[in-house]
Amino acid sequence: MTHTFDTAYKKYNHGLRSFVYKHLTKNECFADDLVQETWLSIWKNKDEVRWDRPVGFLRTIARRRWCDYWRKKSNLETPTGCNDTFADIEDKLPIDMGFDDNTTRALNQLDKRVRDSLISVVVDENSHKATAEKMGVTIGTTLSRVHRGKAKLRRILLENK
Numbered sequence: 652m653t654h655t656f657d658t659a660y661k662k663y664n665h666g667l668r669s670f671v672y673k674h675l676t677k678n679e680c681f682a683d684d685l686v687q688e689t690w691l692s693i694w695k696n697k698d699e700v701r702w703d704r705p706v707g708f709l710r711t712i713a714r715r716r717w718c719d720y721w722r723k724k725s726n727l728e729t730p731t732g733c734n735d736t737f738a739d740i741e742d743k744l745p746i747d748m749g750f751d752d753n754t755t756r757a758l759n760q761l762d763k764r765v766r767d768s769l770i771s772v773v774v775d776e777n778s779h780k781a782t783a784e785k786m787g788v789t790i791g792t793t794l795s796r797v798h799r800g801k802a803k804l805r806r807i808l809l810e811n812k
Contacts, residue, residue, distance in 0.1 A: 656697050659705060660690060667709045675717050688716045711776055757807040761800055768793050769800035 667689065672682035689712045693700055702708070758766055764786070771782040772793070783793040 656694060656700075659693075659702060663705055663709055664690070666706070667713060670710055671713050671717075675713065685713060685716055685720070688720075689713045692716060714776060715778075753808065753811055757804050757811070760807055761803060765796045765800040765803070768796035769804070772797045773801070 664686070668682060668686045671685050671689075672679060676682045676685060689709065692712055692715075693709075700708075758770075761769065768782055768786065771777045771785070772779055777785075779790050779793045779797065782797075783790040786793065
């Protein structure tokens with residue numbers, strides 16, 4: 652799906668604003684500011700934006716702007732979803748995450764460290780850096796684990812078709 656900035660703004664702005672208000676801020680004024688920051692980030696990089704999955708992309712950018720805001724406010728408590736406060740990875744089992752049986756079986760075939768890194772980055776949408784810090788490894792290790800995890804998961808799922 653191809654969008655220009657203008658068409659994407661017209662099509663997705665209302666949904667993005669609704670998501671930001673309901674799931675992040677619960678404050679109308681702050682939601683408006685956060686949505687504006689999200690679109691500003693996209694505008695600055697508009698030539699590099701890929702619009703193949705626009706809703707997830709917009710939500711991810713909004714979450715990142717939300718976390719950026721709270722990181723700058725060192726005297727305030729960081730909200731859930733930002734670096735240090737996401738739920739303990741070890742407590743999340745794939746079966747509890749709503750995956751179908753094939754995906755759950757495939758995830759369970761992965762090494763625990765690879766699976767935890769993959770779930771943190773891909774499903775929970777945490778940054779590689781936040782995942783690395785949480786797991787006590789370097790960002791390079793996290794990047795490698797996520798890459799290997801995606802590749803192996805893809806292989807397993809294709810074999811089980």
